[in-house]
Amino acid sequence: MSIPVLPPIQLDGIDFRFNEMKASQYGGLTNFCGWKEILLRQSGGRRDVMLPPNTKSIVGTVAHNVLEQVLRGNICDAAGFDEAWAQQLASRLEKLQTDYPWLKVQTPLEDYEKKYRTKLMAERVWQRRSSRQGTTTVPEGEYKIPGLTGRIDLVIRRDQWTAIVDYKTGTITTGNGEIKPAFVIQLKLYALLYQKQTGQIVSKLNLLNLADERFEVPFTQEELEPLYEQVLAKSASLNEFIDAGDFSALANLEEETCRFCQLRPLCDHYWQSAIKNTSDFEGSFREVKEAFDKSLLLVFDVAGERRLLRGLQGWTMDDFAGKEGMSLRVLNAWPSDKPEMTHLYNATANTALFWSNA
Ligand code: SF4
Known part of the structure; x- marks a missing residue:
């Protein structure tokens, strides 16, 4: 294992364009970062040059x-349920360790x-399914219209x-x-996607959490089309850049957008900015010493001043040999x-290191 070297991001002749926005991504209309998409593609999606996802979000994805x-x-x-949970969690954690x-x-x-x-929620789904009369529940999938896609969890239909x-x-x-603004936009875009693709009018938009609490997102038909136009206009302006x-x-x-961004290691804009997290810094490496407990x-040198990072685990003296x-x-x-x-x-258990070309 060695410390990853960050690759240069080549921008010449880039052929990527924002032609298809995801409703879940676009829900964060105000904090959407187009540069992140460029970094993802131009680094070839290399996991080792990004920060790992936190395990809390991995459990959320499994759920x-x-x-x-x-x-x-x-x-x-x-x-x-137990089998699927154990299998999914194990394979995701294994991948995390490999990456x-x-x-x-x-x-x-x-x-x-x-x-x-999640299991309580699954039990409620099984119970409702066996007791429902005249109602169709459709576990939905991918919806697509020009410039926008979205993956809808569930559609419930009863009469009209x-x-x-x-x-x-x-x-x-x-x-x-209040319901998070990103979720409100995401759900309204789902309504728009569903209506445009199926021709059926959506009456209600609901968010459900694992405690089975329902949050209704109010909306009007009149606001859906302008929202779609905003999506298309956003893509067009990103493509113009x-x-x-x-x-x-x-x-x-x-700060809000960058704080948890997994692409921070690669993002020169971030490193040159004044909004860096207090837990992140870049410096010229001088030397390494090993403590009794084998931590490093x-x-x-950071801007001409000495800086120390102590308690580092997971790497050895060899990883730093000749890198002064x-x-x-x-x-x-x-x-x-x-x-x-x-x-x-x-250093913490999550401290990550990357050699940069700067
Ligand atoms: S660190 Fe900020 S600017 Fe850089 S890619 Fe991430 S979100 Fe975008």
Whole structure:
């Protein structure tokens, strides 16, 4: 295992265009970052040059996928549920470990609680299915119209009435109790996709969490078409930036957008900005020392000042041999909270390192 070297991002002759936005992605209308899409494609989707997903989000994906199988009728009892959950979680954690050998991958604590709640939700789905009269539940799939796609979880139809349901395994509301704006846009785009593709009018949009709490997203027919036009206009303006070679205009450099971005290691815009997380820094590597417990202490120059990173695990002295003077990007290391020790950073289990070409 060695520390990944970040590849240069080639922008000459780029042929990528934003021709198809995802409703889930576009739900984050205000914090959508076009530059992230370019980085993803131009780095060949290499996992090792991105930050690992957090295990909490992996459990969320497993919950969503298993629930989708329940809705599709592919999982009909508790034993099938347990088997699917165990299989999916194990294969995702195994992939995580393969992609990031330095990471200490463990079964996340969230697993037990989320599995329990997802299973309760699955049981409610099985019960409702056997008791419903005159209602069709359609575990839906991919919908597509020019410039927009979306994967709808569930459509419920009764007589002339149609509802779209989207399951969320995380929190649905913001701190002040309102439905997250990104989810509101996402659901309205689902209504638009469904109506345009099937010709059937959607009456209700609902979000459902694992506690079986239902959140209705109010909407009017009149607002759907203008929203679609916004999607198309956004794609067109992003494509104009690409055509003009103005790639930096694609970056949405905002603290809220960048804070958890997995592409941070590769994003020069981020490293040159003033909005970097306090846990991330870049410095010229000077030397490495090994402590009694085999953890490492790295010494850097950052803007002419000495910086130390201590308690680093997962790498050996050999990983740094002959690298003096090279630039290293350090992510997810915590600065000391003592005012006189601002040069000292503490490594965590999630601290990631990347040699940069800067
Ligand atoms: S760090 Fe910010 S600007 Fe860079 S790709 Fe991620 S979201 Fe976009």
